[in-house]
Amino acid sequence: MTVATHALTWMARVCPKRPDGIVTSEQIADSVNTNPVVIRRILGSLRDAGLVASQRGHGAGWRLARAPESISLRDVYGAVEPDPLIALHATPPNQKCPVARGIPPVLREVYDRAEGSMKAELAAVTVADVARETVPGP
Amino acid sequence: MTVATHALTWMARVCPKRPDGIVTSEQIADSVNTNPVVIRRILGSLRDAGLVASQRGHGAGWRLARAPESISLRDVYGAVEPDPLIALHATPPNQKCPVARGIPPVLREVYDRAEGSMKAELAAVTVADVARETVPGP
C-alpha cells in the first residue's frame, strides 16, 4: 500500500515534466529504494484497477491513467490489498462448541463494518492531496 | 484479535455458570481448537490491559475482570494489536528524493486517521453484544 501510493505520488509529480508523461519502473524504484521488479508487480495491480497504464517496446514505461485528483487512496487500497485486514480463525474452531460454531459470521460482520469505515476515510484523500502535502524534509 | 474475542465471548457465556466464575486455558483452547499456551499468551495481553484476571495455584484459571457489557472490541484490539495495521516503507526510501523524504509523515497521518475510524467502529461493539448475537449454527 505504501509503495503503491509512493509510486503514484512520484508519478503525479514527475510525469508532467516528461514530454510523453512516461516513466520507467527503474526510476520509480530509485525513489522507493527497492528493485524494479517489485515496482512492476505493484504497478501491475494498479494497472488491473485502471489507475495506471503501461507501454511496451522501445521507450516503454508507465503513466497515470487518470488525473491524480481522481485517484483516492481507497482506490489504491482496493487495488493492492484484496484481503480483509482483520482475519478470522487461522484454523477452524471446534464445531462441537456453540460459541465456536456461531461466532465467525458475527465477527466477520463487525470487522467488515470497521474496515468499511477505514476505507471511507481513505476515500477522502487523493494522490493529488498526498503530492501537495508532501514537502521535502530537512 | 479473533482468538481474543472468541475467548472473551466464551468466558462471558461460561463463567457465570461456574461457582467461582473461573475457567482454564485448556477449556478455552478446546473451543478455539488450539493449544492452551496460545490462549495463555493472548489472555496475558488481555490481563495486562485489565480485561481479565488470572489466578495461580491449585484450582487456578481465568475470569473476566470487567462486565462483558463494558468490554468493547476496541479494548480488545488495543490490547492485542499494538502496531499500526498499514505499515510504512519496509526499508527507508531514497533520502535524495524529495518525495521519498517527505511522504512518510503524510501517509502516517492518513493511515492513523483511517485506523482511528476503524477503531471507533470497534468501540461500538461489546463482548456482550457478540455473545448475544452468537447463535449456534446448523
Add this chain to the structure above:
DNA sequence: GACGTCGTAACCATTTCTGTTACATCAAAT
C-alpha cells in the same frame, strides 16, 4: 534487426505466525 523496457517465473533470505514441548512457579487442598 538492435535496443530498451515490460511481464513473469523461479528462487532465496528474512520475518512472522502458530503450534508444541518443557519446566519452573505458585497457592489451594489434602
Add this chain to the structure above:
DNA sequence: ATTTGATGTAACAGAAATGGTTACGACGTC
C-alpha cells in the same frame, strides 16, 4: 509438608507471508 493442577515463560519447529534478486522471453520503437 506434600501433593496437585494450573499459570508463566522460554525455546524450538514448521508453515506462510514478505521483499528482494536473477533470469529471460515478449514486445514495439528506432
